[in-house]
Amino acid sequence: MSNYTRYRLLLIIVCFASLLFLYYVYFTGEKVPLDVRERFFQNEYLDPQLDPSLRPIGNVRAALVVLTRNEDLTEILRTMKQFESRWNRRYNYPYIFLNDAEFNQRFKDRTSAATRAKTFYGTIPQEMWSYPSWINQTKAAEARDQMVKDKIIYGGSESYRHMCRFYSGFFFHHQLLKKYDYYWRIEPGVKYNCDINYDPFAFMQKYKIKYGFTLSLAEYRSTIPTLWDTVRDFMDEYPNLINPNNFTRWISDDDLDSYNLCHFWSNFEIGDLNFWRSEAYTKFFNYLDKAGGFFYERWGDAPVHSIAAALFLEKSDVHFFNDIAYRHEPFEHCPPEPRYHISGNCQCNVSENFDMHWYSCTKKWFEI
Numbered sequence: 001m002s003n004y005t006r007y008r009l010l011l012i013i014v015c016f017a018s019l020l021f022l023y024y025v026y027f028t029g030e031k032v033p034l035d036v037r038e039r040f041f042q043n044e045y046l047d048p049q050l051d052p053s054l055r056p057i058g059n060v061r062a063a064l065v066v067l068t069r070n071e072d073l074t075e076i077l078r079t080m081k082q083f084e085s086r087w088n089r090r091y092n093y094p095y096i097f098l099n100d101a102e103f104n105q106r107f108k109d110r111t112s113a114a115t116r117a118k119t120f121y122g123t124i125p126q127e128m129w130s131y132p133s134w135i136n137q138t139k140a141a142e143a144r145d146q147m148v149k150d151k152i153i154y155g156g157s158e159s160y161r162h163m164c165r166f167y168s169g170f171f172f173h174h175q176l177l178k179k180y181d182y183y184w185r186i187e188p189g190v191k192y193n194c195d196i197n198y199d200p201f202a203f204m205q206k207y208k209i210k211y212g213f214t215l216s217l218a219e220y221r222s223t224i225p226t227l228w229d230t231v232r233d234f235m236d237e238y239p240n241l242i243n244p245n246n247f248t249r250w251i252s253d254d255d256l257d258s259y260n261l262c263h264f265w266s267n268f269e270i271g272d273l274n275f276w277r278s279e280a281y282t283k284f285f286n287y288l289d290k291a292g293g294f295f296y297e298r299w300g301d302a303p304v305h306s307i308a309a310a311l312f313l314e315k316s317d318v319h320f321f322n323d324i325a326y327r328h329e330p331f332e333h334c335p336p337e338p339r340y341h342i343s344g345n346c347q348c349n350v351s352e353n354f355d356m357h358w359y360s361c362t363k364k365w366f367e368i
């Protein structure tokens, strides 16, 4: 063969290979979203702020979920005012207010006047906010007394425990949330200190993200003495429910021997409701609920959600919303990158950003 023929042959092979490659890229449809997602996690240029496709006007089946009491009216109005001007006035996602008691007319009037979006008001059904039959209430009361003596935060509170159990196991089944796929949890008094110039719900949907957070930290060990043992028992009983690509190395430093107390701070959550409605999570919650730690101890929904995410999801299913500035006393996430401060007209102080604080688990999130 002459050199010339050899080159022609090579050229033909290269052309053929390219065609095959293009065919693969365009016609193996399933693979494309994952590919996009991997690129997102590898390259900063796919920043949600810069993706124009994330600026539809609020067309995701999503809602803002606010569990609150009538007494929190002033605080929720303050939060809504800022949240509307920083974000939702451009998207108009509906608010769903939930309460264990009836909302009064003043609460409904004032909150619905604070937004152009729809507002819904729901009372929590009793079975979502009461003691299950298998709980020994004498034992629960004794445990609360002991926690008061030990000065554990909210240690004596029954309502706080119902709240934690509600957020752990029930809010996503509430009638008013039935038609939604995504939620954003908002608490009275929280602050959003930069503009958000895209639709985080659209982002979640496009990249198939299941859970989003801004702050993470360590839980008080005294509120969850037996939680980890219960989780370990669950894992022994249901090994097939654990994700082979789980990120438990974020929540355990010793190969699952113990829990390092890391959790996403759940007062901010943007999440996929269908994750909490999944079979794996349902089994997990029921298992924990049977063990009684929501009442005999003071298990929080934050460690419960976070441990579940670490077991059932993989790291790329979870997104750190770095660009969303968020404050829930006494901690704040303030994005350190100047470009967010410019695009978001931020009013937060980077030197008070909690991420690199020793008590934060966000540093570890980047390490794993």
Ligand SMILES: Nc1nc2c(ncn2[C@@H]2O[C@H](COP(=O)(O)OP(=O)(O)O)[C@@H](O)[C@H]2O)c(=O)[nH]1
Residues within 6 Å of the ligand: 066, 067, 068, 069, 072, 098, 099, 100, 101, 159, 160, 163, 186, 187, 188, 267
């Ligand atoms: N309706 C109602 N909401 C509650 C109750 N306890 C807490 N919440 C809500 O649950 C969320 C968490 O409570 P919060 O007091 O902020 O707890 P913390 O953030 O852990 O200090 C907030 O949205 C509260 O408004 C309660 O007894 N009834």
Ligand SMILES: *[C@@H]1O[C@H](CO)[C@@H](O)[C@H](O)[C@H]1NC(C)=O
Residues within 6 Å of the ligand: 136, 137, 138, 139, 142
């Ligand atoms: C409930 O707990 C109390 C206090 O721990 C205990 O004395 C009692 O026997 C328990 N009751 C039942 C039915 O287990």
Ligand SMILES: *[C@@H]1O[C@H](CO)[C@@H](O)[C@H](O)[C@H]1NC(C)=O
Residues within 6 Å of the ligand: 239, 242, 243, 244, 245, 246, 247, 248, 249
């Ligand atoms: C959990 O993830 C680790 C990798 O981080 C993996 O080695 C382990 O097998 C997974 N566990 C299960 C039960 O699949």
Ligand SMILES: *[C@@H]1O[C@H](CO)[C@@H](O)[C@H](O)[C@H]1NC(C)=O
Residues within 6 Å of the ligand: 349, 350, 351, 352
């Ligand atoms: C930001 O926070 C630091 C540390 O708390 C403080 O010293 C500084 O004055 C603050 N800057 C502004 C502009 O508030």
Ligand SMILES: [Mg+2]
Residues within 6 Å of the ligand: 187, 267, 328
């Ligand atoms: Mg709070």
